[in-house]
Amino acid sequence: MPRWIYRRSVxxxxxxxxxxxxxxxxxxxxxxxxxxxxKGHDTRPIEKPETLTCDEHMFxxxxxxxxxxxxSVWMRESPSLLAFPGILAAHTVGLGLLAGLHGALxxxxxxxxxxxxPAAFTCFLPIMWLGLWMNVLSGIALLxxxxxxxxxxxxxxxKLALIAAALVxxxxxxxxxxxxxxxxxxxxxxxxxxxWAATITAGRLLAYTCTRLMVDSICS
Amino acid sequence: xxxxxxxxxxxxRSFRQVAALMQSNWVWPVVESTHFIGLTLLFGCIAAWDLRxxxxxxxxxIAAFHRLIPFAVVGFAINATSGTxxxxxxxxxxxxxxxxxxxxxxxxxxxxxxxxxxxTMFRRINALGSGVQGPMLARVNGAVSLVLWVTVxxxxxxxxxYRPVLCRPGEAVGLLANCIVR
Numbered sequence: 001m002p003r004w005i006y007r008r009s010v011x012x013x014x015x016x017x018x019x020x021x022x023x024x025x026x027x028x029x030x031x032x033x034x035x036x037x038x039k040g041h042d043t044r045p046i047e048k049p050e051t052l053t054c055d056e057h058m059f060x061x062x063x064x065x066x067x068x069x070x071x072s073v074w075m076r077e078s079p080s081l082l083a084f085p086g087i088l089a090a091h092t093v094g095l096g097l098l099a100g101l102h103g104a105l106x107x108x109x110x111x112x113x114x115x116x117x118p119a120a121f122t123c124f125l126p127i128m129w130l131g132l133w134m135n136v137l138s139g140i141a142l143l144x145x146x147x148x149x150x151x152x153x154x155x156x157x158x159k160l161a162l163i164a165a166a167l168v169x170x171x172x173x174x175x176x177x178x179x180x181x182x183x184x185x186x187x188x189x190x191x192x193x194x195x196w197a198a199t200i201t202a203g204r205l206l207a208y209t210c211t212r213l214m215v216d217s218i219c220s
Numbered sequence: 221x222x223x224x225x226x227x228x229x230x231x232x233r234s235f236r237q238v239a240a241l242m243q244s245n246w247v248w249p250v251v252e253s254t255h256f257i258g259l260t261l262l263f264g265c266i267a268a269w270d271l272r273x274x275x276x277x278x279x280x281x282i283a284a285f286h287r288l289i290p291f292a293v294v295g296f297a298i299n300a301t302s303g304t305x306x307x308x309x310x311x312x313x314x315x316x317x318x319x320x321x322x323x324x325x326x327x328x329x330x331x332x333x334x335x336x337x338x339x340t341m342f343r344r345i346n347a348l349g350s351g352v353q354g355p356m357l358a359r360v361n362g363a364v365s366l367v368l369w370v371t372v373x374x375x376x377x378x379x380x381x382y383r384p385v386l387c388r389p390g391e392a393v394g395l396l397a398n399c400i401v402r
Binding site: 123 | 246249252253256257259260261262263264265267268271276277279280281283284285286287288291369370373374376377378380381
C-alpha cells in the first residue's frame with residue numbers, strides 16, 4: 001500500500017477521529033497491540049521502530065473500530081436480504097439510472113436521434129440525481145461493511161476519481177445545454193462514455209484486486 | 221431435480237474450451253465488467269424510452285426516442301453473449317440457482333412486454349406528435365418494462381447469494397431450485 005494514497009485521500013477529519021479512537025479504549029474485535037504495527041499485505045505483526053510513527057498502525061486502529069460498529073456488523077452478518085445483498089443490488093440499480101441515462105444523453109450528443117432536443121434530457125435529471133444519491137448512500141454502506149478492503153486498495157481511489165471526473169463532465173455538458181451551445185459536447189459525450197466504462201470496470205475489479213478483506217484477514 | 225436442468229447443465233458443460241477460458245486468470249472479471257457496461261447501455265436507453273412513455277420529456281415526440289432502441293439492443297446482445305459465457309464457465313452455479321431462474325423469467329417477461337408493445341400500439345404511438353402523453357396502455361407498458369429491468373438487475377446481483385450448495389438427494393434449497401446432488 002503506497003503511503004501517499006492514505007496521505008492524500010484520507011481527510012484530516014478522519015485522522016483526528018483516529019487519534020480520538022486511539023486515545024479512547026478501543027473495543028475492537030481485534031485489539032491491536034501498542035508496540036507492533038501491521039504493515040503491507042499480510043497481518044503479521046512487525047516490530048515498530050520506537051522513533052517512527054506508523055501510518056498503517058493508525059489506520060488499522062480506525063479500520064478495526066469501523067468494523068466493530070453496529071452498522072458494519074449488521075451489513076456483514078445480517079441474514080436479511082435488505083442488508084448486504086439488497087444494498088449491493090441498489091448500488092447497481094443506481095448505476096443503471098445515473099450512468100445509463102448519462103450514456104443515453106451522450107449518445108444523443110454524438111448524433112443518435114437528432115430530432116431529440118438535448119434539453120429534453122434535463123427532464124430525466126431528477127431520476128439521475130436519484131441514482132447518484134442511491135449510489136452515494138449504498139456506496140458508503142458498502143464501504144462501512146468492509147472498510148479495510150476498499151481503503152487499502154489503490155483501485156478504490158481510482159474509482160472515486162473516475163466518478164468525480166464523470167460528474168464534472170456531466171456538469172459541463174448540462175451547462176452547455178442550458179446555454180444552448182453545443183461546443184465540444186461531442187468530446188464531452190465521448191469522454192463521459194469512456195469514464196463511466198472505466199468506473200464500472202474499476203468497481204468490478206475491486207472484488208478481485210483487494211489484498212486485505214478485514215483488518216485481521218486477507219482476501220483469498 | 222428436474223431432468224431439464226440436468227440436461228441443460230450437461231449441455232453447457234460440454235463447451236470445455238470456453239469453460240477453461242472463463243476459468244483462467246482475469247477473463248472472468250473482464251467479462252463481468254463487460255456485462256455491467258452492457259447493463260448500463262441497455263438499461264439507460266430503455267429507461268429513457270420508458271420514462272418518455274410515462275410522460276416525461278413530453279416536448280419531444282415519442283418516435284424521436286425510438287432511435288435509442290437499437291443501442292438498447294446492442295446492450296442486450298453484449299449481455300446475452302457475456303451471460304452465456306458465464307453459464308458455460310460454471311453451469312451448475314446458474315442452472316440450479318433460484319435468483320438466476322427469476323432473472324431469466326423477468327427477461328422473458330420484459331421481452332413479451334416489448335412484443336406486446338410492437339404488436340398492439342407501436343404504429344399509433346409513433347404517429348403521436350410532441351407535447352402528447354401516450355395512452356394509458358403505453359404508460360402501463362413503460363412502467364412494467366422499468367419494473368422488470370430493475371428486477372433483472374436485482375436478481376442478477378442476488379445470484380451470488382443463492383449459489384446452490386451440494387446436498388443430499390431430496391433435500392430442497394431455495395425457492396425455485398433444488399440443490400446439486402453428486
